[in-house]
Amino acid sequence: MRAAGLHDIATLLNSQAVLIRNRHPSNPTLVNLITSRIKGVIAASRYVLCNYNVERQNLSTVVKITPGRQAPTVSTLDSHDGWVAVSAMVESKDIARVMDELEGAGATDIIVFSMSNCRADRKRDLARLDEDSADLAFLQTNLDKMAGLTEKMVGMLGSFDDRLVNLEASILPIHKSTQRLTHLADNIDKTLKAVDNIVTYLDLVNKEERFITKGPDQENILPYLKAMARIKDALEYLEGKKLKACEKVMGQMVRYLGTIRMKDAEDLFLDTRQLLKAGMLHLETLFRKWLTAASEPIDPHVFVRDNDTPTMSSMYLQNLSQLSQYIFSSESEIGYAVDFTKPYIDIRSVFLVKTLQPMSQASMLIERNPGSHYERGSSGFLKYMDCAVKMFKAESNLAAKLLPNPTHRLVGFRGAIQPALTELVGMGRQINASIRRSGTHAEIFMLFDVLDEYGREIRELFDEVLRTAQKKEDEVQDLINAFSATAVRSFVEFLDEAKGKKDKDAALSTDGTVAEVASGTLNYLKRLLDWQDIVEVILLTLGDGNWSTTTLTGVPELLSLSAPARNPNAGPAIVKHYISDVLDTLVVTLTLRSKSYKRAALGSIFLLNNFNHIAKQLRSPSLSAAADEDMQAKFSKLVRKQIDNYQESWKPCVENLMDVTYVKGGALKTSLGNSDKQLIKEKFKNFNTEFEDMWRAQKSYAMPDAELRNQVLRGVKQVLLPLYSRFIDKYQSMDFTKNPAKYIKYDKDQLERMVNQFFEPSA
Missing domain, CATH: 3.30.70.120 (Alpha-Beta Plaits)
Known part of the structure; x- marks a missing residue:
């Protein structure tokens, strides 16, 4: 198809x-x-x-x-x-x-x-098959030709084999002779190279003499170290070869160093390791110079302000580290040990002392400003401790880099920090003694701050530093224990002050205002709560209630604080107990002092002012957390009691307004006899005398709390004014005297105005 x-x-x-x-x-x-x-x-x-x-x-x-x-x-x-x-x-x-x-x-x-x-398709397949058959016939013909050629090649290769056997028999002796000559030539070359190497080492003295004796360049020490390494390699090589020709060269090496006496040739070989001593001395001197240059005092306030750690310049640190490491690694090879411990201690101890000196001086401001109000974190000594421990930690890191020998590192670090540590502890002891001598409690809060911060952060750093220095005596902990003893002692002392023992001879205020012992006690208690965490630890160390039974002589000079209580309620509970005992003691002290006033009214005013001040402070945010409802209710009750006592002082005055109305024959008695008239005159006269005496005295009394003053006067007027109004209304119309103005001096409004002038010194 x-x-x-x-x-x-x-x-x-x-x-x-x-x-x-x-x-x-x-x-x-x-x-x-x-x-x-x-x-x-x-x-x-x-x-x-x-x-x-x-x-x-x-x-x-x-x-x-x-x-x-x-x-x-x-x-x-x-x-x-x-x-x-x-x-x-x-x-x-x-x-x-x-x-x-x-x-x-x-x-x-x-x-x-x-x-x-x-x-x-089948016809096409048959045609293709015919073509393939023709190709196969052609290939078969070529294959037959190739077989003939292969047979000829095999014959030629067999002939070549025979010829090669004959050639090998002729060349093999020549080849063996050539190998011996080649090996001999290689040995000669190696010998020449070895001789050249020895000659180079023998000439090294003359080449390096001037450079080594000159000393290293401070700006670039590497070429000097390389020269030292070349000399060290030469000495090791010559010593290993033990050639007689080397003895003379070693003698020259020793001679040019200028530090070793010339010896006999036999001795020079044994002392070859002294060759590099001069170079090592130059390097040791350079180490001192660099360390001195890098140890200029710095401003400690800078890294305290930036909360940073003081470090050495990176350039100096790198150079000193490389130099010390090279010297340390060369000691065993050269046989000359370089001990940097003493120069390190001398240089770095001065650096630490001078750097920390401004902090030390600033921490003494507490002695020059006794009684000043301390603010948390403002302690110069606290900053001094923080700065010192940071510098000690940095010094530990520096010693690890500059003193590769572990023994030298330990001794060097311990010796470097010791003078600064001694000065720190000495300053702390001075401050502690100053606080104990001051007789006030304003500075004790600085100790609370130091103890609190030390326990939070600084102690761990100091422990790490002292462990690194492997110091057996812990001067810092002894200082902290002395601070702790002073802090514990302060609670016993303050309770004695609340008893009024310290200022028992102090003059009483003439106006009945709040006593200094009351205001000072409350201020102290409020400030205690600012450091409640450390106060809890101190009171737990003292023991619940022991502040009342422990004497000052019973507190040791060194006292380690107890660990915080496991019971989270134990700390707040003991603080409340202490505050309650202090306030109870204060109430007794104030009550005893009020009895020193000649006027009972002034004594009542004195207690009223003090108890009211305490009650209000207990309701304030700063004290309410430590004062429970029972304590607040207790002082509210004391305030009401003193208000009643004060109103009782008006009784002699108010009694004159009390009279009896007589009735005769079922009617009021309107006519007065001479005795009745005289009695009325006496009542008016006595009332006027009593009231005027109270007015003159009590208008100078103090009642700073306006709310309390209004409450007290309102109670007085609620009793006085109705009685007085009824009294004058009853008798001013009666003919009890020919001169009524002599006896009826005040009307109701005048009397009220005069009562309002009570507790107003400016009235």
């Missing part, structure tokens, strides 16, 4: 063939034949031919897998008993699945072919 120019089979597969007219009506068989062949081609394009081998016992199973368009062709395999070969048609779209199923059913040698029943 292709030869006839018809469409491709692929096109036909997608076309609908319609027979329009038979060109040969007389021969319908040809048309049917063509149509049948076209149908066969179309049908065959959807199928492939699948050939496989299978055991006969599985034949029925696999035949069901490949039913095909026609029944499969089955033939027996002679080479395998019980096996058959099967050829079946399978649709192209199912071939993948069918192959998997066949393999699962035991089929082998599965081969798939495309199908074609086109004669043109």
Whole structure:
């Protein structure tokens, strides 16, 4: 069909063939034949031919897998008993699945072919087969030619083999002689190089003499260290060779160093390790210079302000570290040990002392300003301690870098910090003694601050520093224990002060205002709560209630604070107990002092002012947390009691306004006898005298609390004014005297104005 120019089979597969007219009506068989062949081609394009081998016992199973368009062709395999070969048609779209199923059913040698029943295709295949046969014939001819050439080449190679055997027998003796000569030449070269190396070492003295004796350049020490290394290598090499010619050179090395006496040749060889001593001395001197230059005192306030750690200049640190490491590593090789301990201690101890000196001086301000109000964190000594421990920690890091020898490092670090540590502890002892001598409690809060901060942060740093220094005596902890003893002692002392022992001879205030002992006690208690954490620890160390039974002589000079209580309520409870005991003691002290006033009213005013001040302070935020309701109620009750006592002092005055109304014959008695008139005059006179005396005295009394003053005067007026009003209303219309103004000096409003002038010094 292709030869006839018809469409491709692929096109036909997608076309609908319609027979329009038979060109040969007389021969319908040809048309049917063509149509049948076209149908066969179309049908065959959807199928492939699948050939496989299978055991006969599985034949029925696999035949069901490949039913095909026609029944499969089955033939027996002679080479395998019980096996058959099967050829079946399978649709192209199912071939993948069918192959998997066949393999699962035991089929082998599965081969798939495309199908074609086109004669043109078979003709083309036959033509291609003819071409392939011709190619094979040509290749066979060439192969025969190559076989002949190969046979000739084998003969030639055999001839070459024989010739090479003869050549080897001739050249082998020559080769062995050449190897011996080559080895001899190599030995000569190595010997020449070794001799040249020895000559170089022998000449090294003359080359390096001037450079070594001059000393290192401070700006660039590396060339000097390299020269030292070259000399060290030369000495080790010459010593290892033990050549007689080396003795003279070693003598020259020792001589130019200028530090070793010339010796006999036999002794010089034993002392060759002294060769580098001069160079090492130069390096030691350079180390001192660099360390001194890098140890200029610095301003400690800078890194305290920036919360930084003091460090050495990176340039100096790098140079000193490299230099010390080189010297340390060279000690065992040279046999000369350089001990930097003493210069390190001398230089760095002065640096630490001078750097910390401003802090030390600032911490003494407490002695120059006794009694000043201390603010948390303002302690110069606290900053001094913080600065010192940071510098000690930095010094530990520096010693680790500059002193590679562990023994030298320990001794150097310990010696460097000791003078500064001694001065720190000495200053702390001076401050502690100053606080104990001061007799006031303003400075004790500085100790609370120091103890609090030391326990929070500084102690851990000091412990680390002292462990590094391996110090057996802990001077810092002894100082803290002395501070702790003073702090514990202060609670016992303050309770004594609340008893009034310290200022028992102090003059009482003339106006009954709040006593200094009361205001001072409350201020002290409020400030205690600012450091409640450390106060709890101190009181727990003292023991609950022991502040009342312990004497000052019973407190040791050194006292270690107890650990915080495991019970979280123990600390606040002991603080409340101490405050309660102090206030109870203060009440007793104030009550005793009030009895020193000649006027009972002034004593009542004195207690009223003090108890009211205490009650208000206990309700303030600063003390309310430590004062429970019972304590507040207790002082409120004391205030009410003193108000009642004060009103009782008005009794002599108010009694004059009390009288008896007489009734005669069922009617009020309106006529007065001489005795009645005289009695009324006496009552007015006595009232005026008592009131005026109280007015003159009590208008100068003090009652700073306006609310309390109004409450007290309101109570007075509620009793006095109604009685006085009734009294004058009753008698001013009676003819008890010819001169009423002499006895009735004040009306009700005037009396009230005068009462309002009580406790007003400016009235």
